[in-house]
Amino acid sequence: MSLVTESVDGAGPAVVRLQHLTTGYAETEVLRDLSFRVVAGELVAVIGPNGSGKSTLIKTLVGLLPPWEGTADVLDGVPATARPRVGYMPQAEHVDWQFPITVREVVSMGLYERRWGRSRWTKRWRALRGRDPRIDAAMAQTRVAELAARQVGELSGGQQRRVLLARTLVRQPEILLLDEPAAGLDTTSEHELLELLRGLAQDGATIIVATHDIVSVMEFFSRVLCINGTLIADGPPREVLVEETLVETFGHDLVVFHRGDHGYAAEPHVAHGRHEHD
Numbered sequence: 394m395s396l397v398t399e400s401v402d403g404a405g406p407a408v409v410r411l412q413h414l415t416t417g418y419a420e421t422e423v424l425r426d427l428s429f430r431v432v433a434g435e436l437v438a439v440i441g442p443n444g445s446g447k448s449t450l451i452k453t454l455v456g457l458l459p460p461w462e463g464t465a466d467v468l469d470g471v472p473a474t475a476r477p478r479v480g481y482m483p484q485a486e487h488v489d490w491q492f493p494i495t496v497r498e499v500v501s502m503g504l505y506e507r508r509w510g511r512s513r514w515t516k517r518w519r520a521l522r523g524r525d526p527r528i529d530a531a532m533a534q535t536r537v538a539e540l541a542a543r544q545v546g547e548l549s550g551g552q553q554r555r556v557l558l559a560r561t562l563v564r565q566p567e568i569l570l571l572d573e574p575a576a577g578l579d580t581t582s583e584h585e586l587l588e589l590l591r592g593l594a595q596d597g598a599t600i601i602v603a604t605h606d607i608v609s610v611m612e613f614f615s616r617v618l619c620i621n622g623t624l625i626a627d628g629p630p631r632e633v634l635v636e637e638t639l640v641e642t643f644g645h646d647l648v649v650f651h652r653g654d655h656g657y658a659a660e661p662h663v664a665h666g667r668h669e670h671d
């Protein structure tokens with residue numbers, strides 16, 4: 394079945410569609426009865442507390458986890474079929490920043506789907522590095538071109554994250570699935586990254602971002618999905634991020650505050666592994 398012929402409320406072709414998706418790991422059900430559609434060019438945030446299933450949702454859309462019930466469609470088929478046209482950026486904590494490798498080399502690896510730290514691939518991609526114009530294009534898009542010859546271990550956290558984004562972009566994917574891309578960054582670096590994502594979406598990319606930073610969702614995203622094992626709410630942040638929905642999504646682990654002319658906003662107590670008792 395082709396999704397590209399469908400439209401959602403006349404807004405354009407649906408490129409991601411979940412219908413009554415239930416999935417999880419081994420015996421553990423994580424997501425239940427999730428249904429939503431995303432159309433081309435949307436920039437969508439997925440928020441929820443730790444353990445609510447954000448990564449699980451992203452992994453399902455990348456084809457790493459099969460649906461137990463219901464369906465997940467990406468572009469014109471199942472997620473695994475769409476994989477070459479999808480850019481996936483896992484959580485940055487899985488990266489070994491001490492591995493001796495330059496920015497250009499990291500970005501070039503996105504063309505070959507290799508991870509650094511695996512020496513058997515080193516010779517091959519070192520030989521190929523720098524020959525594909527998409528590498529320079531991706532570095533320019535993410536504003537790391539002037540860092541091309543630097544070792545990634547020497548970069549700031551924000552620069553490292555933009556390098557990972559360049560690596561994800563290098564194959565020029567139509568859909569980006571990003572798992573907590575700004576986690577652990579300072580506010581300035583986070584906003585630079587989100588500004589980049591907004592520009593990419595304006596240029597036609599469809600982007601789904603797992604995050605628990607509600608304030609940045611208010612500022613940068615036009616749509617937010619609140620999940621906590623299932624879909625709690627879906628819509629524009631100003632309509633969705635109200636106290637009732639936030640309490641339903643995050644429970645009472647919530648700090649509520651006001652922020653300039655963005656009005657009401659909130660963020661969870663438990664973020665980046667911080668707990669109230671820490």
Ligand code: ADP
Nearest residue numbers: 418421423441442443444445446447448449450
């Ligand atoms: P989030 O991204 O919202 O923090 P996750 O999708 O990572 O949530 O996790 C949802 C639930 O699934 C958690 O209870 C977590 O412990 C569990 N989980 C995540 N990965 C695995 C795994 N590989 N095997 C078993 N359980 C997992």
